[in-house]
Amino acid sequence: DTEVTQTPKHLVMGMTNKKSLKCEQHMGHRAMYWYKQKAKKPPELMFVYSYEKLSINESVPSRFSPECPNSSLLNLHLHALQPEDSALYLCASSQEGDPSAFFGQGTRLTVV
Amino acid sequence: LAKTTQPISMDSYEGQEVNITCSHNNIATNDYITWYQQFPSQGPRFIIQGYKTKVTNEVASLFIPADRKSSTLSLPRVSLSDTAVYYCLVGETWGYQKVTFGTGTKLQVIP
Numbered sequence: 001d002t003e004v005t006q007t008p009k010h011l012v013m014g015m016t017n018k019k020s021l022k023c024e025q026h027m028g029h030r031a032m033y034w035y036k037q038k039a040k041k042p043p044e045l046m047f048v049y050s051y052e053k054l055s056i057n058e059s060v061p062s063r064f065s066p067e068c069p070n071s072s073l074l075n076l077h078l079h080a081l082q083p084e085d086s087a088l089y090l091c092a093s094s095q096e097g098d099p100s101a102f103f104g105q106g107t108r109l110t111v112v
Numbered sequence: 113l114a115k116t117t118q119p120i121s122m123d124s125y126e127g128q129e130v131n132i133t134c135s136h137n138n139i140a141t142n143d144y145i146t147w148y149q150q151f152p153s154q155g156p157r158f159i160i161q162g163y164k165t166k167v168t169n170e171v172a173s174l175f176i177p178a179d180r181k182s183s184t185l186s187l188p189r190v191s192l193s194d195t196a197v198y199y200c201l202v203g204e205t206w207g208y209q210k211v212t213f214g215t216g217t218k219l220q221v222i223p
Binding site for chain 2: 004033042043044045048056058088090092100101102103104105106108
């Protein structure tokens with residue numbers, strides 16, 4: 001299994017809603033990442049988890065709350081988002097020393 | 113982190129070889145050069161990685177000169193399905209570190 005699976009594929013939420021994005025991998029990777037990508041822009045790093053611990057937070061607003069319940073799962077909890085947070089949210093995983101990271105297909109988030 | 117510079121866009125006809133160059137003047141000794149391909153509304157896909165000289169796999173070649181301040185991704189005989197954005201990344205191999213994407217090159221393959 002060489003896949004990173006993200007659910008849901010599409011999400012529409014209101015500014016007062018609470019929702020969660022999920023990411024799963026079964027490749028034994030111990031580093032997992034959240035990226036945000038706006039239209040026609042490169043992916044921007046949000047968070048890095050290594051061995052289930054948050055190692056990098058790129059000054060992301062607190063309305064985005066990451067969680068790594070175990071080595072295979074990564075969640076991104078969303079609360080009180082703004083319309084400008086609408087974007088493609090990408091999850092990735094990698095192993096230390098591995099030349100490649102695997103990305104999921106992303107969740108297309110629309111905040112209304 | 114080394115900053116990368118790529119052309120914003122390129123056009124090519126089907127069947128031609130395409131070369132996309134990336135400049136990374138302040139590459140560090142431990143940095144590798146990695147290229148990713150991304151189709152609209154999909155996650156980036158690893159294409160190739162190298163440290164120096166030439167690397168070739170089933171889909172592309174990567175040429176890195178001795179000073180390592182630039183690199184060139186070569187796609188042989190492109191097809192319409194190669195229309196995508198190509199990103200050059202420079203850094204240590206993935207794993208517990210910050211990896212940032214540059215602006216990327218939008219390749220448009222024309223019939």
